[in-house]
Amino acid sequence: MTAGRLLGVFLVALAALAIWSAQSLEVPFAADPLGPRAFPSTVALLMGLCGALLLVPRGPAFEMPERKAAPPLLVLVMAAYALLLVPLGFLVATALLAIGVALLFGARPLAAIGTGLITSAVLWALFDRVLDLPLPKGFLGA
Amino acid sequence: MMETFAALGGGFAVALQPTNLFLALIGCIIGTAIGVLPGIGPLNAIALLLPFCLALKLPPESALILLAAVYYGSGYGGRITAILLNMPGEPSAVLTTLDGHPLAKQGRGGAALAISGIGSFVGATIAVVLMSFLSVPLARVAVAFSPADYVALIAFALSLLGAVGGGSAPKAWAAGCLGILLAMVGIDSGTGVERYTAGSMELLGGLDFTVLAIGLFAIGEILLLIETRIRAEAAKLGHGQRLTFGEILFCLPAMFRATGIGFVIGVLPGAGASVASALSYTAEKRLNENTGKFGQGDMRGVAAPETADNAAQIGNLVPMLSLGIPGSGTTAVLLGALLMYNITPGPLLFEQKPDVAWGLIASMYIGNCMLLLLNLPLVGIFARLLTVPAWVLYPGVLALSFAGVYAASNSAFDLLLAIGFGIMGWAFRKLDVPLVPIILGFVLGRMLEDNLRRAMSLSDGDVMALVASPVSIALWVMTLGALLWPLLARRRAA
Numbered sequence: 206m207t208a209g210r211l212l213g214v215f216l217v218a219l220a221a222l223a224i225w226s227a228q229s230l231e232v233p234f235a236a237d238p239l240g241p242r243a244f245p246s247t248v249a250l251l252m253g254l255c256g257a258l259l260l261v262p263r264g265p266a267f268e269m270p271e272r273k274a275a276p277p278l279l280v281l282v283m284a285a286y287a288l289l290l291v292p293l294g295f296l297v298a299t300a301l302l303a304i305g306v307a308l309l310f311g312a313r314p315l316a317a318i319g320t321g322l323i324t325s326a327v328l329w330a331l332f333d334r335v336l337d338l339p340l341p342k343g344f345l346g347a
Numbered sequence: 348m349m350e351t352f353a354a355l356g357g358g359f360a361v362a363l364q365p366t367n368l369f370l371a372l373i374g375c376i377i378g379t380a381i382g383v384l385p386g387i388g389p390l391n392a393i394a395l396l397l398p399f400c401l402a403l404k405l406p407p408e409s410a411l412i413l414l415a416a417v418y419y420g421s422g423y424g425g426r427i428t429a430i431l432l433n434m435p436g437e438p439s440a441v442l443t444t445l446d447g448h449p450l451a452k453q454g455r456g457g458a459a460l461a462i463s464g465i466g467s468f469v470g471a472t473i474a475v476v477l478m479s480f481l482s483v484p485l486a487r488v489a490v491a492f493s494p495a496d497y498v499a500l501i502a503f504a505l506s507l508l509g510a511v512g513g514g515s516a517p518k519a520w521a522a523g524c525l526g527i528l529l530a531m532v533g534i535d536s537g538t539g540v541e542r543y544t545a546g547s548m549e550l551l552g553g554l555d556f557t558v559l560a561i562g563l564f565a566i567g568e569i570l571l572l573i574e575t576r577i578r579a580e581a582a583k584l585g586h587g588q589r590l591t592f593g594e595i596l597f598c599l600p601a602m603f604r605a606t607g608i609g610f611v612i613g614v615l616p617g618a619g620a621s622v623a624s625a626l627s628y629t630a631e632k633r634l635n636e637n638t639g640k641f642g643q644g645d646m647r648g649v650a651a652p653e654t655a656d657n658a659a660q661i662g663n664l665v666p667m668l669s670l671g672i673p674g675s676g677t678t679a680v681l682l683g684a685l686l687m688y689n690i691t692p693g694p695l696l697f698e699q700k701p702d703v704a705w706g707l708i709a710s711m712y713i714g715n716c717m718l719l720l721l722n723l724p725l726v727g728i729f730a731r732l733l734t735v736p737a738w739v740l741y742p743g744v745l746a747l748s749f750a751g752v753y754a755a756s757n758s759a760f761d762l763l764l765a766i767g768f769g770i771m772g773w774a775f776r777k778l779d780v781p782l783v784p785i786i787l788g789f790v791l792g793r794m795l796e797d798n799l800r801r802a803m804s805l806s807d808g809d810v811m812a813l814v815a816s817p818v819s820i821a822l823w824v825m826t827l828g829a830l831l832w833p834l835l836a837r838r839r840a841a
Contacts, residue, residue, distance in 0.1 A: 212778050216521050223528055223543070230540050237800045238808030241535040241542060244796045245528060252524035255517040275573045280770060283566070286749060287762035295750075302749070303742035309573055312738035324743045328750060338402050338754050 209259045216256025223249035275309055282306060294343015295333075300325035351480055354697075358705030362713055367412050367706070370405075371714045374416025375721055381417070382424015382437055383732050387744065389421035389437075390677045390786075391568060394560035395747055397684050398755035407688040408706040414684055415664070415707055416714045418677055419471055422620070422657040423718050426463040427730055430649070431456055439620035439656045442628040446641060446648030453644055457726075458590040462646050463653040464722040465595060466602050470654035471715045473606045474613070474661035479708055481614075483697050486669035490694040494801040495813050499822035501795045504672045506829040508784040516833035518780045526788020527795065529554055537800055549760045556683040557755045559789060562765035563782050565748040567772025569741055598650040601631050609655030613662020619675045623659035624652035661711070668692050668704060671794070676783035679790045686790070 227246045282305040290298045304321030312320060332338045361367060381392045393414045400410035425437030430447035443463060450459040492500065508519045532543045533553030544550040605627035612623040631651045632641045641648045663674045664681075671693030673679040685692050690700055697704045722729075752765045772782055806812030814820050 208778050212518070212780065216525075219525075226543060230542065232538055232540060237537055237804040239800045239803045241538050241540045244799060245531045245542065248524045248527045248531075248792075252521050252528070255521035255524065258517040259515075259521075276570050276773065279570055279573050280766065283745070283749075283766045283769070284763065287759050287766060290749070290753065290762065291759055299746050299750075303746055306569075306742040306745050307738040310736075310738035310741055312736075317738065320739050320742055324746055328743070328746055332750060332754075336399070336403055338399070338750075339757060340750075340753070 209261075213256045213259030216259065217253050220249040220253030220256060223252075279306065279309055282309070291341045292343065293341075295340040296325055296329050297343060298341075299328060348480075351483065354483075354701060354705050355479055355709060357701060358707075358709030359712075361408055361702050361706030362412065362710035367409050367710060368713070370409055370413040371416045371710050372717055374413040375420040375714055375717045378417040378420020378422075379424040379718065379721060379729055380732055382421035383427050383729050384424075384740070385428060385434065387568070388564075388677075389418045390560070390680055391565045392417050392421070393677065393680045393684070394557060394564055395744075395751050397560075397680070397687070398557045398751040400684070401687060402754040407685070407690055407700075408703045410684065410688065411681070411703060411707050412710040412714075414681060415711065418681065419657065419660050419711065419714065420718055422471070422653075422660045423464065423467050423722050424729065425656070426467070426649075426653050427460065427726060428733065430459045430463065431730055432733065437620075439624050439659075440652075441621070442624045442652035443649055445628070446643070446645050449642070449644035450646075450649065455588060455644070458588065458594070459644075459646070459649050460726050461590040461723060462594065462598055463649045464719060464726070466598070466605070466650040466654035467657040467722075468715055468719040469599075469602045470606045470609055470656070470658035471661055471718075472712070473603075474610045474658040475708065475711045475715065477610055478661055478665050478711075482665055482669045482704070482708070485665065486694045486697050489670050492694070492818065493816065494798040494805065496816055496818045496822070497798040498795065498802055498813060499819040499826065500670065500672060501791050501798065503822045503826045503829065504674070505784075505788065505791060505795075506826040508781075508787065515779065518778075519784050522775070522780050522782065523784035523788040526785035526790075527792035528788075529559065529785070530789045530792030531796070536797075549758065554764070554789075555756055555761060556687060556789070558752055558761050558765045559768055560680055560683065560786060561748050561752055562768025563772035563785060565744065566765060566769025567776060567782070569745055570769060570773035571776055572737070572741060594646050598647050601647040601651045602654045604630065604634075605651040605654035606658045609658030610662040612655075613659035613674070614665050615674070619663065620656045620659040623655040623662075627655035628652045668696060668707075669694065671696075673787060673790065676786050679783070679786045683786075683790050 224246050227242045227249070230242055232240050232242070282302060286298055286302040289301075293301075300321045302321075303324040304317050307317035307320040308314070329340070333340055362371070377392060377396075378389065381387045381389060396414060396417065397410075400413065405413070421437060422439070425435060425440035426443045426447065429435045429440040429443040430451050433444050433448040435441045435444055447459045447463065450456065505523050508523050528543070530553075532550055534540070534551055535542055541551065608627045608630065609620075609623040612626065613620070628648060628651055631647050632639060635641070635645075635647065639645050639647065663678050667673045667678040667682050669692075671682070671691060673682045682692060685703075690696070690703060748765070749762055752761050753759075755761070775782060775785075802812055803810075814823060
């Protein structure tokens with residue numbers, strides 16, 4: 206399957222979902238002649254038509270990355286960060302995130318650890334000390 | 348005329364406050380720096396800074412002064428990599444490589460950087476003067492617009508997406524529609540019905556603009572960057588002959604022409620700085636066919652595209668401020684920033700919030716002077732940013748992205764949402780789906796629906812009311828033209 210077709214199928218399916226979801230809206234009172242359904246349904250229909258145009262096979266296949274493993278690994282690291290930020294606190298979680306990302310960008314282990322610690326400390330000092338923004342405290346209190 | 352000067356004076360009183368001067372300077376430095384760094388554009392940087400402006404409770408005029416300085420400052424930075432490395436830091440700097448890099452190879456990299464810096468300053472400053480005098484008259488025209496006229500205007504702005512993207516028109520339109528649908532998420536203000544929330548409490552208030560922008564652009568970009576090994580090369584300034592005064596005079600006519608082209612292209616919605624710099628380069632090359640050495644290191648070949656680039660960036664701000672219709676992705680983010688401050692740009696902005704509108708314009712005079720001073724002597728320092736390895740830079744950018752999302756919402760849910768949009772942005776870039784229409788659709792979607800429903804209420808559901816005024820008819824005809832243009836262009840090319 207070419208990349209264009211894949212995208213076309215995705216868009217048509219998404220449009221169908223959007224239209225179906227809009228039709229199921231219950232409007233308690235008629236506030237205006239158009240209501241909340243018509244506009245999103247029309248836009249979704251247009252999107253579906255564009256998607257259908259893309260179903261005509263054309264263009265190259267989905268290009269595989271040079272380093273196949275890196276993007277999914279990065280997604281994993283980021284998802285872990287999102288889930289651990291509040292329990293671990295900003296300082297620890299951000300250091301772990303930065304170490305992971307630096308490693309994925311090809312840093313040597315020691316350099317990655319250095320980058321991670323410095324990035325995290327600098328950002329914490331900037332946000333917490335200078336700008337006084339609310340950051341998750343975690344078990345270290347920072 | 349006189350009232351413009353008076354209003355501008357009031358604007359300077361805002362822009363010259365110490366905090367605002369400081370923020371303009373910070374914005375100029377960040378702008379130049381991100382212009383240098385490949386992969387981080389002004390759009391990402393503004394999306395990253397916006398949540399901090401909100402979390403720090405900066406007043407709207409201060410936030411806008413900072414964010415806009417990042418925006419027009421980036422126009423100064425893109426040329427540095429173009430000239431020294433033959434690699435444009437911003438898409439609009441592609442043309443600068445053609446003559447800039449040959450000049451650098453001849454040892455005149457310093458001179459090329461200087462003339463492009465001066466060109467950027469000339470283009471931006473003249474454009475700001477034009478903006479000062481044109482914004483209010485343009486806004487006055489729009490005051491008389493009815494909701495139906497606005498529907499046509501927004502439809503026209505969105506229809507241009509397919510015509511100017513250069514890529515596949517259906518993909519650009521689909522992306523615009525997707526952006527509009529994303530704007531529908533949350534409680535419908537007209538009826539109180541929940542739309543597309545999938546029963547989630549977090550989505551009741553709608554998708555946060557910063558989450559979408561940071562996810563699509565910043566996180567998506569890093570996912571894309573991590574796939575390929577980045578090859579860094581050392582940058583050299585060159586110690587050849589410095590820029591002479593004669594050369595500046597020689598380039599001035601080209602700069603003035605480029606300013607005109609750039610500003611006009613910039614004001615038109617849809618077309619951006621890349622189109623402007625390409626047009627002005629071609630124009631100079633045609634005009635000087637016999638005398639120029641374009642492609643081998645002509646000073647005018649560096650001055651013209653850089654001047655046009657900066658003039659177009661400023662021109663892009665005019666429809667955003669006076670009509671509330673952004674012409675590019677980055678101005679859409681600026682519009683989003685204003686909306687988050689509950690300020691609706693458009694015809695009434697100049698009357699109701701003169702501090703914001705005129706403070707911004709006045710700060711742009713000051714900011715461009717700062718940028719000229721920053722860029723002439725300090726260009727070497729900015730060039731050295733290129734030697735920072737990717738594994739130092741991008742972990743920091745990513746951490747900053749997440750901190751921004753968290754500062755805006757204090758919720759881990761939004762972090763996951765941003766990652767989801769990041770994956771979407773990455774996949775769409777690989778599938779050649781432009782991301783800018785998503786942002787434009789998101790910002791304009793609510794406005795389009797609100798105006799449409801208002802127009803329908805006024806007319807009691809009569810659809811013909813949408814084409815009742817001459818303004819709306821003209822705009823719908825232009826919309827149709829913009830929609831059909833890609834099809835016609837393809838047939839002609841085939």
